[in-house]
Amino acid sequence: MSSVRAVRDSVLEIDNRSWLVADRLIISLQPTAPSSGPFWSDGADAFYTISELAGEHxxxxxxxxxxxxxxxxxxxxxxxxxxxxxxxxxxKVQTQFRPKCTREHATLDYLHDPSNNLELTCSIPRVLYHHEFNERYYLITTRVPGEPLEKAWPSMDEEAKQACVTQVVEACKELARKENDTICGVDGDELSETWLTVSQAAEQQYSHAALLAACRALGMVETTFSLAHCDLGPMNVLVDLQNGSKVGIIDWEMAGFVPKTWIRTKFRVCGAMNFDFAMGDEERAGDWRRRVQLHLAREGFPEVAEAWKRLFWEDWHARFG
Structure with missing residues (x-):
């Protein structure tokens, strides 16, 4: 096998009907659906399959x-x-920087498992295939209809915008009904929520004990924790304008159980959830997260944004002067 390629170069073409992934997996386009193994539609009348390249070949x-x-x-x-x-x-191909944290396929399988009694009104992906090797994570999921809010928002009317806000807040409420006594992923592994701790330390910790200490420092006193997506920015929320502004939510790798207070706080403090198209216009950039956090406030979600900002800047000045 060759040396590990850059992530962006993980997929190479063999011919116009087959592709090599990470020098180990083969994706093929077939005229009919296979009788076994993962497959999905090409959007027309053929099907993609994925298999592992035999080691001796x-x-x-x-x-x-x-x-x-x-x-x-x-x-x-x-x-x-x-x-x-x-x-x-x-x-999706990801370098695995946090090997102890819950994988996205585990979260998606949990959300779709009827025994967990989670009924989401938004659309979410289904897992088709996952694998992990050479410190990289490989995940194939179904496509969710719609386009990211980052692209759709500027041309949407007020009714459509508010419909998106309402659906996302409803999703937050639906998820938050699932509770746990530990801050963690759905399978009990660590939670990859990088914004929950304000420290700029290179080696952040994501165990329950570390994240609980961070929560207590911020004044979040919950002893029961609510399920949340934790990254509902405008690239991860899709809107299907051809289907009544139906919302879909993707990229569940940061999802897990957190204090309910954090759900609204994240929208208030996370500049990474701003619109990129706003080009420095702070009012337009923060329109999405401002609308959502205000709606969450009306639904009774508390927040500790000022405490988070204060500790963030105290840590910043202590480290960088």
Missing amino acids: PLPPTCPLPSSSPVQLVHDAGDANAAWRIGEAFL
Whole structure:
């Protein structure tokens, strides 16, 4: 096998009907659905499949994805993570910086499991395939209809905007009904919520004890913790304007049990949930999270935003002067 490639270069073309992923997985386009194994539609009349390359086989010749390829890179975050649209599914590849934290496939499976009695009114992906090797995580999920609010919001009318806010707040309420006595992911592993601690330390801790201490420092006194998505920014909320502004929610890797107070606080303090299209206009940039946090306030969600900001800047000045 060759050396590990950059995340963005994980997918290479073998021919116009097959692709090599991370020198280990083969995605193929087939005319009919297979009788077993994961598969999904190409959006027309064919199906994609994924399988593992037999260890004794040499790697097939490959080339970079051409612009005409049906497999398209749609997200590239340096060498941390990348995503490709492949028919009616998405492949995500992530460098695994937090190996003790809950994986996204575990969360999605939990949300879809009828025994957990979670009825979400928004659309969410289903897991088609997952794997982990060479310190990278590979996940294929179904495509959720709609386009990100980041793209759709500027052309939406007020009624559609408010419909999105209402649906996301309803999703927050539906999730929060599931409770736990530990701050953690749905499977009990650590929670990858990087904003819950205000420290700028390079090695943040994500255990229940570490996150609970951070919560107590902020004045969050809950002893029971509510399920939350924790990253409902405008790239992770989709709106299907052709279907009554129906909302979908993607990217569940940060989801888990947190103090209910944190759900609204996150919207108040997290600049990463701003619109990028606003180009420095703070009022427009914060429109989405401002609307959501105000609606959450009306639904009785508390917040500790001022305490978070105060501790954040105290830590900043202590570290950087």
